[in-house]
Amino acid sequence: MAIQHPSFGTIDEKRVIVFDTTLRDGEQSPGFSMNLEEKLRMAEALADLGVDVMEAGFPIASQGDFESVQSIAQRFAKDGPVVCGLSRSAPGDILRAVEAVKPAARQRIHTFLSTSDLHMRVKLRMSREEVLEAIQKSVSLARNHVADVEWSAEDGSRTDPDFLCRCVETAIKAGATTINIPDTVGYAVPADMARIFAMLRERVPGADGVIFSTHNHDDLGLAVANTLAALDAGARQVEATINGIGERAGNASLEEVAMALRTRADVMPYSTNIVTTNILKTSRLLATITGFDVQPNKAIVGRNAFAHESGIHQDGVLKDKTTYEIMTPESVGWATNSLVLGKHSGRAAFRDKLASLGYTLGDNQLNDAFRRFKDIADRKKTVFDEDIVALVDDEVMRAQTRVKLVALTVATGMGTRPIASVSLEVDGEMCDGVAGGDGAVDATFNALQQVVPHKANLKLYAVQSVTGGTDAQARVTVRLEEEGKLVDGQGADTDTIIASARAYVHALNKLLAKRARTAPPEMMRTPA
16 A cells, blocks of 8 residues: 655555665764765765665764764755654754754654663663653654654564554654664564564554664674565665664665665565665775775675686586576676776776766866876786776865875885885975884884874774785775774775875874864764
């Protein structure tokens, strides 16, 4: 039966709404925080991907979070996805979220409250009747300001069934248009989720007039399976993140849910608005921004997802790809042929290749990226799509930065102490630093710290090859920690030392941006 929804109009029973929480739940992952420019880039990519609802953040958490949500709402002031702000049940939270999402053409307030006996006793110290009253008041307040209100039962999968029914009924009567039942701690199995949603749809008055949503965590590796089970039982909104990032073990992976629905439409005949050919591009953008690549064997977007090494598999694929591939690489954005430009390629060919990879750059960024491409082409025998993606992402994410790496020289050798000399542009002024270290990388980092003093500790230094071969680009990830604040930076270059310096400078820029943000208030734990 079709449902009338304030944001989407008539929703067919086969239509699945995709609610992306990469910018909210995903950003809660340690080290995954993003600055404003990075959030805006990610928001635009999510819109291009076709998500229906974008949970832009938790406005009450800090001034920085509020400004991020408000800026994203302003970006989609005329059209685009529904922009959602998260809030607890307190009036101040809700009104702050209302203010943040107000510029958006389509707005949603997502408010929540714990409903399990464990959470009510330990976290809330509230009785069941007090919780029901809080649900009624919070949803009513939100509905007085926006037409689209989502209510979540935190720890819903461990909530007493009878009480969960009462909570959902209260939220619906108060005006909620979407009801979310999260598996907050990743405890449920698919049979649990199917039972919960079937029960609510059968027992709760008014359930046929709202959208039920499922939000699952991956603590037992069951987030995607639980999401699909909930859909089969009547849920019509899925909450997920790009690359499955999120609290602890993460959330259901958006790309896995989307491709499961597309690939197995024979048993799950549901439709979404996801543009699947943009999946890989969006995944890589997130990895670049956060500094965390997906594991090679990650479904859909891992670099081995469509690789075949077994002789038997290779033989089968050469004869007919469907022998071992249940979807085509092109359907999620992998290039048919990864071999691309060389040192003799011109600017027009480079621009065309960027367009085929999903990039549109302004003239200045294009010139900078082309200059680095030619430099790499002179040093590498073969330039692959992955090389171009790495260098362009490296340029784009540095477009709006306070600290820029201008020059680096390192003198090192056996039996000598390495010395690094760096030149940085800091807030428009040139600054130089020279320092030694236990190795070339250590000397480089010491020189950078000399120019930009800080007390951050290096928590992670990781090097990964973008492609194969001794001339491959290195992608370096650096994690810094200062007074509990974690930031990650990433850099790419055929020279590992330069890539390391780029990554460190990227992390420094994030650290400087994070220092400027107001610390979140206490007790800011959000639902998962």
